[in-house]
Amino acid sequence: MKTVDPARLALSCLALLSAGAWAADADARRGCIELKTVAETEVETVDAQGQRSLKLVPAATVVPGSQVVWTVTAANVCDKPADKVVIDNPIPAQMSFVPDSAVGAGADILFSTDGRQFAGPAALVVRDATGAVRPARAADYTHIRWSLRNPIAPGQVAMARYRAELK
Amino acid sequence: MNPLSLTMKRTAAALLLLGSVAALPEAYAVGTAANTSIQNRATISYSVGGTAQTPIESSPTGNSVPGVNAGTATTFVVDNRVDLTVTEQGAAATVVNPAQLAVVTTFLVTNTGNAAQAYQLTAANVAAGASLFSNTDNSDVANLRVFVDANANGTYEAATDTATAITTLAADAGVRVFIVADVPTTATNLQFANVRLTAATAVNNTPATLLTASTGADNPATVEVVFADGTSAGGDAARNGRGAADDQYAVQSAALTVTKTSAVIRDPLNGTTDPKAIPLSVVEYRVTVANTGSAAASGVTLDDPIPANTAFLQNEYSGATRDVQVTTGTGTVFCIAEVAATDTNGDGCFRPTAATLRVLPSLIGTVAPSGPNSTVTVRFRVTIN
Numbered sequence: 001m002k003t004v005d006p007a008r009l010a011l012s013c014l015a016l017l018s019a020g021a022w023a024a025d026a027d028a029r030r031g032c033i034e035l036k037t038v039a040e041t042e043v044e045t046v047d048a049q050g051q052r053s054l055k056l057v058p059a060a061t062v063v064p065g066s067q068v069v070w071t072v073t074a075a076n077v078c079d080k081p082a083d084k085v086v087i088d089n090p091i092p093a094q095m096s097f098v099p100d101s102a103v104g105a106g107a108d109i110l111f112s113t114d115g116r117q118f119a120g121p122a123a124l125v126v127r128d129a130t131g132a133v134r135p136a137r138a139a140d141y142t143h144i145r146w147s148l149r150n151p152i153a154p155g156q157v158a159m160a161r162y163r164a165e166l167k
Numbered sequence: 168m169n170p171l172s173l174t175m176k177r178t179a180a181a182l183l184l185l186g187s188v189a190a191l192p193e194a195y196a197v198g199t200a201a202n203t204s205i206q207n208r209a210t211i212s213y214s215v216g217g218t219a220q221t222p223i224e225s226s227p228t229g230n231s232v233p234g235v236n237a238g239t240a241t242t243f244v245v246d247n248r249v250d251l252t253v254t255e256q257g258a259a260a261t262v263v264n265p266a267q268l269a270v271v272t273t274f275l276v277t278n279t280g281n282a283a284q285a286y287q288l289t290a291a292n293v294a295a296g297a298s299l300f301s302n303t304d305n306s307d308v309a310n311l312r313v314f315v316d317a318n319a320n321g322t323y324e325a326a327t328d329t330a331t332a333i334t335t336l337a338a339d340a341g342v343r344v345f346i347v348a349d350v351p352t353t354a355t356n357l358q359f360a361n362v363r364l365t366a367a368t369a370v371n372n373t374p375a376t377l378l379t380a381s382t383g384a385d386n387p388a389t390v391e392v393v394f395a396d397g398t399s400a401g402g403d404a405a406r407n408g409r410g411a412a413d414d415q416y417a418v419q420s421a422a423l424t425v426t427k428t429s430a431v432i433r434d435p436l437n438g439t440t441d442p443k444a445i446p447l448s449v450v451e452y453r454v455t456v457a458n459t460g461s462a463a464a465s466g467v468t469l470d471d472p473i474p475a476n477t478a479f480l481q482n483e484y485s486g487a488t489r490d491v492q493v494t495t496g497t498g499t500v501f502c503i504a505e506v507a508a509t510d511t512n513g514d515g516c517f518r519p520t521a522a523t524l525r526v527l528p529s530l531i532g533t534v535a536p537s538g539p540n541s542t543v544t545v546r547f548r549v550t551i552n
Contacts, residue, residue: 029232030231030232030233031220031221031223031231031232031233032213032215032220032231033211033213033220033223033231034223034229034230034231035209035210035211035223035224035225035226035229035230035231035238036225036226036227036228036229036230037207037208037209037225037226037227037240037241038227038241039205039207039241039242039243059243060391061246061381061391061393062205062243062244062245062246063198063201063245063246063247063248063281063393063395064197064198064199064245064248064281065198065248065395068205068243070207070241072209072211072225073229074211075229077231078215080215080216081215082213082214082215082220083213083214083215084212084213084214084219085211085212085213086211086212086213087209087210087211088209088210088211088212089207089208089209089210090207090208091207092205092206092207094199094203094205094245095205152213160209166198166199166205166245167198167199
């Protein structure tokens with residue numbers, strides 16, 4: 001299973017930091033946002049005091065029925081704020097969205113069942129096999145969109161996260 | 168009352184092949200196949216200083232290069248979810264007879280995991296006391312063997328179904344497995360023998376090697392093995408890659424009872440009116456064979472020594488032409504009990520010695536466990552010396 005190597009991840013962050021902040025148009029090859037997607041699974045750990053806690057670890061063992069926590073982080077690597085930020089994430093086809101699991105501080109979270117029309121859960125509908133329209137269920141979602149209400153300031157990181165279950 | 172001896176052999180009742188024509192159950196939803204790579208790539212759009220910027224795609228380690236396909240999908244590989252079910256087929260005991268060989272119970276092994284697997288198969292007797300089909304196990308069968316239904320026809324065929332392990336079974340697929348056993352000659356009517364089939368998940372195409380659950384740190388390059396099976400028969404633990412189910416043999420046998428009564432037919436002084444048992448009186452013996460068991464008895468031979476101080480009397484039946492009367496559920500027949508080493512006149516009875524009557528299976532027929540053929544009455548007459 002492919003996982004993110006934390007050491008490499010730290011190194012790449014350091015490299016970016018040491019390179020300093022870019023101007024919005026200083027480097028045509030670089031944008032102002034560094035976008036990262038990480039797959040993790042939740043494991044229960046017991047500490048020396050016997051306290052149980054849930055911890056996210058790089059997605060290790062994933063079988064049908066397992067839940068994976070997808071985390072998208074957007075870091076502003078420029079010296080100007082980024083606004084009108086919209087993060088789109090198609091849910092992998094082999095996975096289904098876990099109801100009410102999408103989070104994102106200061107974000108309006110919308111869903112889509114086709115990748116074109118985005119709406120809040122209450123407004124989403126799908127056509128079933130008979131052509132009848134019914135409210136969309138979490139399992140019908142194919143895309144998630146986080147619209148950030150506030151700009152990401154230079155050096156700041158916005159996070160979007162959701163949970164999906166492997167079919 | 169005189170000693171009687173009966174010999175019989177058990178009818179080989181038709182072996183019930185349970186559920187042999189039932190279709191395989193519908194496929195289980197077992198989920199995404201093992202080794203599938205799950206890919207995920209997010210996209211961000213944003214503006215800087217009021218100017219819309221080229222969207223940026225994500226990567227596992229962070230990407231800031233704008234443009235389509237500049238990012239890299241974050242991926243993981245679906246692991247091997249090992250799950251199986253073993254179910255008894257037919258929902259009823261297999262009816263067998265004592266000493267019957269190669270009696271069959273049928274099971275279905277289904278791969279409910281997300282990858283093809285092999286399975287080791289073992290058959291065992293279940294400890295006495297276990298209840299199944301409302302019957303309590305109180306005996307064992309012998310020579311337990313297990314075979315895979317090679318041609319998927321649901322019927323055990325010794326020449327075809329020779330594999331003793333499942334070499335490969337695709338996700339969602341099921342295959343029937345037979346336990347084949349021998350019933351002890353000492354088995355008796357209404358004994359029940361439960362048997363258990365256990366399937367243990369092995370490496371696909373290598374049934375000799377059991378699969379083991381992956382432990383320790385994740386290896387990014389391999390598909391992890393995760394046991395997801397539940398508990399099953401006989402205290403089989405969950406998440407051990409094994410499944411088990413029980414089936415049952417129900418022994419049915421004939422149980423013959425023999426009753427012998429006598430009645431004085433006539434005496435030399437009173438004739439047939441209130442005859443008494445005095446010398447030269449004629450006495451009729453009536454031997455009744457009844458089957459109180461569960462299976463028909465065939466090949467029943469009746470031997471009856473003529474009592475001391477009496478002499479076998481011939482020509483007492485069927486218009487004074489026959490010696491013995493046999494009444495079965497299908498009617499009354501007669502025979503002549505000649506003194507000979509064998510039934511020389513071929514009518515079903517003879518006397519190996521002058522003082523022994525033998526009635527052969529050809530006259531007695533099959534003694535059924537119920538119905539009109541469940542009793543057979545043999546009559547013959549003697550004179551008191």
